Amino acid sequence: MLHLQDIHVTFNGGTILENHALRGISLTVPEHQFLTIIGSNGAGKSTLLGAASGETPTSTGRVEIDNVDVTKWPVYRRAMYAARVFQNPLAGTCATLTIEENMALAYSRVKRRDWRLALSSKRRKLFRERISILGLGLEDRLSDSIGLLSGGQRQAVSLVMATLADSRLLLLDEHTAALDPRMAAFILELTNTVVKDFGLTVMMVTHSMKDALACGDRTIMLHQGKTVLDVAGEERDKLDVAHLLEMFNKVRGEELTDDSLLLS
Amino acid sequence: MSLFAFLGTLEIGLIYGLVALGVYLTFRILDFPDLTVDGSFPMGGAVVATAIVAGMNPWLATVLAFLAGAASGLVTAFLAVRCGILHLLASILTMIAAFSINIRIMGRPNMALLGDATIFTPFENMGVDPTYARLAVVFGLVLLSFLFIIRLLSSDFGLALRATGVNEQMVAAQGGSTALYTYFGLALSNGFVGFAGALFAMTSSFADVTSGVGTIVVGLAAVILGQTLLPGKRIWVAVLAVIIGSILYRLAVAFALSSGMFGMQPSDLNLITATLVAAALIVPKMKGKLQFKKSAKA
Numbered sequence: 001m002l003h004l005q006d007i008h009v010t011f012n013g014g015t016i017l018e019n020h021a022l023r024g025i026s027l028t029v030p031e032h033q034f035l036t037i038i039g040s041n042g043a044g045k046s047t048l049l050g051a052a053s054g055e056t057p058t059s060t061g062r063v064e065i066d067n068v069d070v071t072k073w074p075v076y077r078r079a080m081y082a083a084r085v086f087q088n089p090l091a092g093t094c095a096t097l098t099i100e101e102n103m104a105l106a107y108s109r110v111k112r113r114d115w116r117l118a119l120s121s122k123r124r125k126l127f128r129e130r131i132s133i134l135g136l137g138l139e140d141r142l143s144d145s146i147g148l149l150s151g152g153q154r155q156a157v158s159l160v161m162a163t164l165a166d167s168r169l170l171l172l173d174e175h176t177a178a179l180d181p182r183m184a185a186f187i188l189e190l191t192n193t194v195v196k197d198f199g200l201t202v203m204m205v206t207h208s209m210k211d212a213l214a215c216g217d218r219t220i221m222l223h224q225g226k227t228v229l230d231v232a233g234e235e236r237d238k239l240d241v242a243h244l245l246e247m248f249n250k251v252r253g254e255e256l257t258d259d260s261l262l263l264s
Numbered sequence: 265m266s267l268f269a270f271l272g273t274l275e276i277g278l279i280y281g282l283v284a285l286g287v288y289l290t291f292r293i294l295d296f297p298d299l300t301v302d303g304s305f306p307m308g309g310a311v312v313a314t315a316i317v318a319g320m321n322p323w324l325a326t327v328l329a330f331l332a333g334a335a336s337g338l339v340t341a342f343l344a345v346r347c348g349i350l351h352l353l354a355s356i357l358t359m360i361a362a363f364s365i366n367i368r369i370m371g372r373p374n375m376a377l378l379g380d381a382t383i384f385t386p387f388e389n390m391g392v393d394p395t396y397a398r399l400a401v402v403f404g405l406v407l408l409s410f411l412f413i414i415r416l417l418s419s420d421f422g423l424a425l426r427a428t429g430v431n432e433q434m435v436a437a438q439g440g441s442t443a444l445y446t447y448f449g450l451a452l453s454n455g456f457v458g459f460a461g462a463l464f465a466m467t468s469s470f471a472d473v474t475s476g477v478g479t480i481v482v483g484l485a486a487v488i489l490g491q492t493l494l495p496g497k498r499i500w501v502a503v504l505a506v507i508i509g510s511i512l513y514r515l516a517v518a519f520a521l522s523s524g525m526f527g528m529q530p531s532d533l534n535l536i537t538a539t540l541v542a543a544a545l546i547v548p549k550m551k552g553k554l555q556f557k558k559s560a561k562a
Binding site for chain 1: 416418421423426430431434435436438439440
């Protein structure tokens with residue numbers, strides 16, 4: 001489904017602020033896999049997701065989705081294949097449009113946008129049906145401006161929007177990080193539901209090791225732009241947060257011992 | 265104010281309603297402060313006058329004026345999107361360049377259209393009072409433009425256009441090219457302004473390069489005035505408000521000048537307009553602050 005090959009990303013190349021964010025990552029995500037990505041701040045989690053979505057330009061490497069080379073495609077073209085939900089709940093929706101208008105925008109993600117009316121009674125019916133699974137009562141507020149909703153509600157709508165158009169890849173960038181614990185749990189549960197219902201392939205970046213193990217069927221850990229752990233299946237089932245934390249500290253420790261900082 | 269003066273004001277108000285539509289598209293929809301209109305308005309007049317004097321069909325000449333305006337919008341969009349020049353500066357550059365181009369188009373700074381057939385001529389000769397006939401044609405054209413805009417903004421394409429001015433990241437994530445919408449929005453906006461310039465030249469029987477000075481402020485005044493008096497989230501209300509704002513603005517100005525109130529003279533117009541726009545921009549902010557203070561007290 002998604003294939004990343006030897007991806008390097010360098011920010012501010014050639015300057016004193018040069019930051020080699022990804023150092024030759026190769027990753028293949030087969031169809032219907034739910035991959036979770038963890039790592040400390042600056043490990044390259046979001047950059048990796050950005051390389052897949054097109055948000056971050058890659059210095060070298062190749063990005064393939066569905067066996068199509070999309071390395072040079074801008075974000076909006078890749079949107080044909082991938083739906084996204086952002087960390088900032090306000091980023092995924094347009095505040096001045098109504099709920100149904102936002103949904104209409106998402107509905108036409110993989111289509112050519114033309115002169116056709118954005119809101120037909122057929123589409124409204126579909127939107128009502130889809131948004132009612134949230135159980136938030138939003139189906140009766142379709143013509144309200146989405147700016148009136150809370151961050152959590154907007155994030156829930158963003159998730160529903162991600163499933164409106166036909167695509168199988170879902171990219172989630174710490175999409176529960178900005179929410180309160182209860183809403184975060186609700187969104188995570190909702191994520192699991194839609195992923196199952198629509199048979200999606202998922203890449204989910206998260207800060208929470210617990211979520212990373214509880215969701216999905218494969219977990220990778222990034223450190224300094226490299227994959228330091230890649231587990232799936234039984235091996236992963238045996239892991240718990242304590243194990244993960246231990247490994248996490250181990251790679252951090254190695255970093256300290258081989259760090260020239262200590263010698264200088 | 266005499267009936268004749270009133271009808272004349274209404275006609276100007278409607279024509280500038282098209283300018284207001286254009287300004288609404290850039291300032292409000294795309295969040296792109298676009299001063300190109302100061303150049304595309306006289307360009308519309310210059311093109312229509314030159315083409316008509318050269319013997320072209322007046323309707324075709326009007327279409328040409330629309331396209332000329334749209335082209336100047338595209339230049340601004342190119343400078344901003346492709347070359348990364350600050351929006352405001354990009355539009356000022358086009359505006360300045362348009363001044364020279366407009367003189368090139370006409371071959372001189374101004375041009376009379378006396379005696380030449382315009383799009384209004386057949387209607388003026390239908391037996392009704394020419395003033396009413398002209399007004400009816402202008403009204404019809406503005407109505408068509410109004411319907412076109414609200415239909416456009418309700419379409420799939422229009423929805424993405426509206427979202428571009430608010431959340432570019434979201435539009436891209438939903439598969440929309442924000443560059444395309446910026447190009448389109450600026451072209452359409454300046455097309456309407458060029459169209460307005462053409463109508464203005466044909467109703468007043470002359471085209472003049474300096475007629476564009478302050479077009480942006482007048483358009484902005486109409487947008488702000490209309491949306492303050494006729495607030496509403498629905499898109500057709502917002503678009504209608506902009507046109508009504510333009511008419512009210514013209515009426516207020518004509519009334520103030522004709523009644524000789526406060527000893528004002530026509531040349532004070534720019535000062536009044538600027539003050540009006542500044543006030544309309546400040547008042548909503550003051551209102552917000554006052555409400556905040558009140559709620560803090562309570």
